Amino acid sequence: MLIRQIQSVEVRPITTAHITKTMFLLGLSTPELHETIQSELSSNPALEVIEGRFCPSCQKPLIDTLHCPICSRPKNLSNDEPIVFISPREEYAISYRIDEEVENSFEETSVECEDLPVYVLRQVASELEKADRPIAAHILTCLDKDGLLRTPLIEIALYHHVPLSRVEKVQRILQYADPLGVASSDPKQALLVQLDVISQTRNVPPLARRAIEEGWELLLHHQYPELAKILGVSTAKVKEIAAFIGKNLNPYPARANWGEVHQPTTPYREAYYTPDIIISLLNGDENAPLVVEIVFPIAGKLRVNPLFREGLREAPPQKIEQWQNDLERATLFVKCIQQRNHAIVRLMHTLVKRQREFILKGDAYLYPLTRASLAAELDVHESTISRAVSGKTAQLPNGKIIPLAKFFDRSLHIRTELQKIIANESQPLTDLELVEILKARGYNIARRTVAKYRAMEGILPAHLRSRMKHQKLPASIE
DNA sequence: CTATGGCACGGATT
DNA sequence: AATCCGTGCCATAG
16 A cells, blocks of 8 residues: 555655645535636646547546556456546536425435336326326336436337327426436436426526526536527626526436435435446446546546647746746646545545445445544545545445445444334334344444434334334325 | 433544 | 534423
């Protein structure tokens, strides 16, 4: 570990400016980082972005055009060793977060963890004519993991020998079901549906609809001035609209905490739609190494423009100081970005290695880890870890997006144990009895604490829990 | 009288 | 230094 560290960190004088700036960058979430880079990029001519490539064999976006971290991985490494790398993905530049209101509507409807297709179908079954149900089912089974329909409608129409308009009608109905915008053909459509629904209950910026319709691409790439021109309003106004969209809408309907049971007092109440870190399983194999992508919100690599460095020699005398200054700032910035990235990679490497079980098997296997202990292991300051963790989210191999802070939960494993006990109880157990059972299983906690955990998980007190276990949802269809 | 939830305190964590 | 979390004590509901 130590050796690796020395090899990869540049041996250059590290100034306090480095440290402060790196720390600042570390604390930013992906969209915030995007903002910062963009503003730096537009104000400093010495900076440039070189377009990234995709790995020809595994298709991952690469920040380093020389070799792909997955395909060039030495074969003799243990499978416990995760593959961690920076992944340039501009499409994650906007942050999407459900706000309270929208989230509440989730709580009312989502009851049990179940498949997205089943869940949606259950909602709309009564609205559909019998003949349309196979079409709905067909659409739902074709959804990708974002909840979008990538299959052309016409294909489905042909398959069922019905007119295209009929399929469109079914799609329309599905789009207005719970993960709003689900089954849309593209993110744009999904956004429009959500906008439509939200506008019924409260005010939305008047131009939001047109902004999405005409400038979705521009919006995605934060090209506000261009968009402003199209819409005929000021750039500030456009930013306002973009902020509204980012906060209230979600172009990928299924990317929430899908399957997470939303309860009023769950500690991780916020659900995010865009991850800062994507964890997947190589080839989907249980024993394969984990692939950890750190999302980097521009489409390539940031570097100092070599032409600018060249041009400095022929700089006009009155500009030379300015240019020198630009060059210095650019170098510093690039270095800080690299350091930030390196810090996150290192952090995620150990974190993922430690919590592999949790990532693969779920909540019960979370190893209670504190930021402090990880800081000690990595030999960095605690605040470094705190900054890097706070406000960031990770997408697990099963598609759920969770706050990175969950990796440091001290009581999650006990809470899931508690859930299991209560789920299997034959008669409602009182908190005191639960304490005894937990003690027998090695968890020594106070009675009062059990009550708190119950509340967190949204489990009712014993006298309000009836014996109605094991009953699935009543036949609510029809 | 028992089971729970509210409040607040102290120690651990960030 | 600020915040979070487990716990004890006490009031209250059943």
